[in-house]
Amino acid sequence: MIQDFQFKQKYNVEDLVEIMRILRSENGCPWDREQTHESIRKNFIEETYEVIEAINKADSHLLCEELGDVLMQVVFHAQMEAEKQVFDFSDVADGVCKKLIERHPHVFGDVEVQSADDVLVNWDKIKSAKKQRKTTADKMQSVPRELPALMRADKIQSQAAKVGFDWDTPDGALQKIPEETAELLQAVSAEDRDNTFEELGDLLFAAVNAARKLHIDAEEALTAATDKFQSRFIKVEALAKNRGMDMENTPLETLDRLWDEVKAAEKQES
Numbered sequence: 119m120i121q122d123f124q125f126k127q128k129y130n131v132e133d134l135v136e137i138m139r140i141l142r143s144e145n146g147c148p149w150d151r152e153q154t155h156e157s158i159r160k161n162f163i164e165e166t167y168e169v170i171e172a173i174n175k176a177d178s179h180l181l182c183e184e185l186g187d188v189l190m191q192v193v194f195h196a197q198m199e200a201e202k203q204v205f206d207f208s209d210v211a212d213g214v215c216k217k218l219i220e221r222h223p224h225v226f227g228d229v230e231v232q233s234a235d236d237v238l239v240n241w242d243k244i245k246s247a248k249k250q251r252k253t254t255a256d257k258m259q260s261v262p263r264e265l266p267a268l269m270r271a272d273k274i275q276s277q278a279a280k281v282g283f284d285w286d287t288p289d290g291a292l293q294k295i296p297e298e299t300a301e302l303l304q305a306v307s308a309e310d311r312d313n314t315f316e317e318l319g320d321l322l323f324a325a326v327n328a329a330r331k332l333h334i335d336a337e338e339a340l341t342a343a344t345d346k347f348q349s350r351f352i353k354v355e356a357l358a359k360n361r362g363m364d365m366e367n368t369p370l371e372t373l374d375r376l377w378d379e380v381k382a383a384e385k386q387e388s
Contacts, residue, residue: 271326288331294324
């Protein structure tokens with residue numbers, strides 16, 4: 119039976135579930151058998167980000183492969199629960215199918231919508247009712263703390279905005295940035311590490327709030343800024359090498375001048 123798997127021309131989800139069952143069995147793979155939800159939870163995050171990478175690269179072949187890796191993680195976790203007779207992969211599929219039908223009453227029921235915005239409003243109402251989230255506090259507390267910090271901040275702020283706890287324009291949010299910066303500088307000057315930690319967090323939170331009001335994704339903006347820094351640093355390093363400089367022994371003032379050269383060259387090219 120096990121040997122038969124390697125000769126198939128085309129596999130399906132049922133095959134994937136059975137292969138995982140075999141790998142976790144007594145005669146399967148020692149490594150797979152030893153894993154727990156906790157031991158492979160970071161793998162799930164890594165595989166998800168690799169899917170995002172494939173999407174950003176517009177690489178359909180890579181996307182297909184990486185989606186398979188994510189699906190494997192789902193099957194892996196489901197198999198662990200199946201072994202405890204709690205639930206299995208079919209229960210996972212059943213649950214998400216029921217959820218999709220329930221949250222699309224405009225498709226599977228008689229609810230009428232006029233736009234995609236109406237769909238999102240209905241989705242939120244149905245989800246809140248199902249999860250018994252009656253207050254904004256309930257909805258905030260449902261946002262996973264494990265999310266990337268910038269993303270979580272945006273989601274929490276958005277929940278507050280839905281009940282009017284928000285700036286009318288981006289100006290109010292932008293004005294908080296210098297205010298929080300001043301408080302951070304004061305904490306640093308006082309050499310108060312705990313307060314510095316807190317004020318730095320407030321500054322980052324204010325920056326996310328400003329990004330949200332400007333309809334900019336803070337995660338994407340920071341990623342772009344990091345990409346820009348990396349690109350310029352590589353050019354500075356190359357420029358220093360071409361001029362016979364050792365970066366580790368070159369004064370910061372000199373490196374800053376090289377940085378300005380690279381920056382000026384980029385502006386000319388654009």
